[in-house]
Amino acid sequence: MKKIILAAISMLAVALGVEAQDQVRLNPSHPDAYVVQKGDTLWDISSQFLVQPWYWPEIWQVNPQVENPHLIYPGDSLRLVYIDGQPQLQLQRGPRAYQLSPGIDGNRLSPSIRRQAVEDAIPAIPLDAINAFLSRTRIVEPGAFEGTPYILSGSDDHILMGAGDTIYARGDFGTPLPSYGIYRPGPVYTDPVSGEVLGRQALGVGSVDLLQLDPDNNPDFSVATLGVRSTAREVRLDDRLMPVEERSIEALFHPSAPTITIDSLIVGVDEGVTQIGKFDVVILNVGEREGLQPGNVLAIYKAGSTVRDRIAGEVVRLPDTRAGELMVFRTFEKMSLALVLDAQRPLAVMDMVRNP
Numbered sequence: 121m122k123k124i125i126l127a128a129i130s131m132l133a134v135a136l137g138v139e140a141q142d143q144v145r146l147n148p149s150h151p152d153a154y155v156v157q158k159g160d161t162l163w164d165i166s167s168q169f170l171v172q173p174w175y176w177p178e179i180w181q182v183n184p185q186v187e188n189p190h191l192i193y194p195g196d197s198l199r200l201v202y203i204d205g206q207p208q209l210q211l212q213r214g215p216r217a218y219q220l221s222p223g224i225d226g227n228r229l230s231p232s233i234r235r236q237a238v239e240d241a242i243p244a245i246p247l248d249a250i251n252a253f254l255s256r257t258r259i260v261e262p263g264a265f266e267g268t269p270y271i272l273s274g275s276d277d278h279i280l281m282g283a284g285d286t287i288y289a290r291g292d293f294g295t296p297l298p299s300y301g302i303y304r305p306g307p308v309y310t311d312p313v314s315g316e317v318l319g320r321q322a323l324g325v326g327s328v329d330l331l332q333l334d335p336d337n338n339p340d341f342s343v344a345t346l347g348v349r350s351t352a353r354e355v356r357l358d359d360r361l362m363p364v365e366e367r368s369i370e371a372l373f374h375p376s377a378p379t380i381t382i383d384s385l386i387v388g389v390d391e392g393v394t395q396i397g398k399f400d401v402v403i404l405n406v407g408e409r410e411g412l413q414p415g416n417v418l419a420i421y422k423a424g425s426t427v428r429d430r431i432a433g434e435v436v437r438l439p440d441t442r443a444g445e446l447m448v449f450r451t452f453e454k455m456s457l458a459l460v461l462d463a464q465r466p467l468a469v470m471d472m473v474r475n476p
Contacts, residue, residue: 144170144172144175144178144179144207145170145171145172146169146170146171146200146207147167147168147169147170147171150168150169150170150200151168151169151200152199152200153197153198153199153200154168154169154197154198155195155196155197155198155214156192156193156194156195156196156197156198156214156242157194158194158242160194160242161242161243161244161245161246162176162192162242162243162244162245163244163245163375163461165192165198165242167462169198169200169209172476173375173461174375174376174377174417174476176209176375179200179206179207179208179209180208180209191241192211192241192242193213193214193240193241193242194214194240194242195213195214196211196212196213196214197211197212197214198210198211198212199212244373244375245373245447245459245461246399249399249401249459250401250449250457250459251352253324253390253401253449253450253457254449254450256301256303256324256325256326256327256352257321257322257323257324257457258321258322258324258365258452259309259318259319259320259321259322259403259452259453259454259455260319260320260321260322261319261320262308262317262319262320264320264322264362265303265305265320265322265360265362267291267292268291268360268361268362269289269290269291269292269293269300269344269360269361270289270290270291270358270359270360270361271287271288271289271302271355271356271357271358271359271360271361272288272289272290272343272357273287273288273357274286274287274288274355274357275287275288279356279357280354280355280356281348281354281355281356282348282351282354282355283326283348283349283350283351284347284348285347285348285355286331286345286346286347286348287328287345287346287347287348287355288343288344288345288346289343289344289346289361290336290341290342290343290344291341291342291361292340292341292342293333293342293344296330296333296344297330297363298329298330299327299328299329299330299349299364300327300328300330300346300361300362300363300364301324301325301326301327301361301362301363301364301365302324302325302326302327302328302348302351302355302359302360302361303322303323303324303325303359303360303361303362304322304323304325304356304359304360305320305321305322305323305360306320306321306322306323306388307320307321307388308320309321309387309388309403309405309455311387311405312385312387312405312470313385313405316454318387318405318454318455319452319453319454319455321388321403322362323353323390324352325351325352325353325354325355325356325359326348326349326350326351326352326353326355327348327349327350327351327364328346328347328348328349328361329346329347329349330344330345330346331344331345331346331347332344332345333345344361346361373414373415373447373449375415375417375447376415376416376417377416377417377475377476378411378412378413378416378418378475379411380410380411380412381475382406382410382412382416382418382473382474382475383472383474384404384405384406384410384418384472384473384474385404385405385470385471385472385473386402386403386404386420386467386468386469386470386471386473387403387404387405387455387469387470388402388403388469389401389402389403389469390402394468394469395466395467395468396460396463396466396467396468396469396471397460397463397466397467398444398460398461398462398463399459399460399461400459400460400467401457401458401459401460402446402457402458402459402460402467403455403456403457403458404448404455404456404457404458404473405454405455406454406455406456407451407452407453407454407455407456408451408452408453409453409454412448412451412456413448413451414448414449414450414451415447415448415449416447416448417445417446417447417448417461417476418445418446418447418448418458418473418474418475418476419442419444419445419473419474419475419476420442420443420444420445420446420460420463420467420471420472420473421440421441421442421443421471421472421473421474422440422441422443422465422467422471422472423440423470423471423472424437424438424439424440424441425437425438426438440472441465442464443463443464443465443467443471444460444461444462444463444464444465444467445460445461445462445476446458446459446460446461446473447459447461458473
């Protein structure tokens with residue numbers, strides 16, 4: 121996971137398919153300068169300067185005197201200036217380290233490039249909101265859980281287990297593996313428009329190591345003793361064991377508007393939450409086959425209400441209202457996972473998602 125965090129730090133360094141600079145709109149209440157604070161994200165900082173935060177690289181001025189300017193640390197200062205009439209953001213490093221260097225009259229103090237651990241740089245987005253979804257949660261075929269081993273019990277008959285606990289599972293282990301992922305069967309999703317079955321959510325719970333495998337009174341089953349290595353949420357009875365996914369996970373995000381037209385819907389939200397807000401993870405009914413890519417930024421719309429025109433005697437549907445933005449961070453064939461980065465009003469399943 122550390123590699124994921126380090127890779128995502130530079131997500132705003134390069135954007136794909138950005139528009140010309142004269143289309144970048146500054147936030148009317150933007151500051152002239154901002155000192156980076158611990159806990160900031162690049163997305164939040166860019167939102168202070170820009171109406172459309174994913175256009176951050178368009179106004180970024182690379183300073184050749186700054187080593188790796190796309191890594192931003194607490195204490196650094198960002199200043200908005202105008203060069204040839206165009207807005208530019210300049211980076212000034214925070215307090216520098218000084219070293220002794222030889223001079224005419226002996227040693228003298230001279231500034232040196234500050235060397236700071238990459239992991240100390242501020243992240244691009246709040247990665248703690250999506251860590252479990254990056255590495256574990258996935259979309260599977262509707263029948264993928266049939267016949268998979270399930271959690272039978274915890275040690276001392278515990279019904280909720282966590283990292284470091286010993287647990288027991290029962291089922292057909294076939295050719296045993298040294299480790300497994302723990303998944304919780306989620307809902308089966310159907311496209312609200314076409315009726316097509318899109319897939320089933322497999323909610324990532326954690327990972328376990330196989331310690332022992334014993335025969336069961338049922339010849340097709342075995343009882344496994346497992347050690348819980350890590351968890352993203354508590355382990356429950358009836359959670360399922362599945363092989364760890366052999367799939368490349370994209371973690372280097374390049375926020376950008378999609379190059380294709382997207383007209384989709386929010387069809388699900390993590391663990392059945394009814395009111396969706398900022399930093400919630402949602403599920404979309406479009407994916408790789410529609411051309412969606414990790415890093416794509418999309419706008420969320422609330423459907424316009426219907427009112428009666430008393431003069432014309434007709435029912436009129438009001439325009440849809442823009443209510444927030446999200447960024448896709450993981451794609452599957454027919455569905456995608458996205459993080460809500462901004463919500464001007466409460467969001468809900470069946471809200472519309474379109475190009476920003």
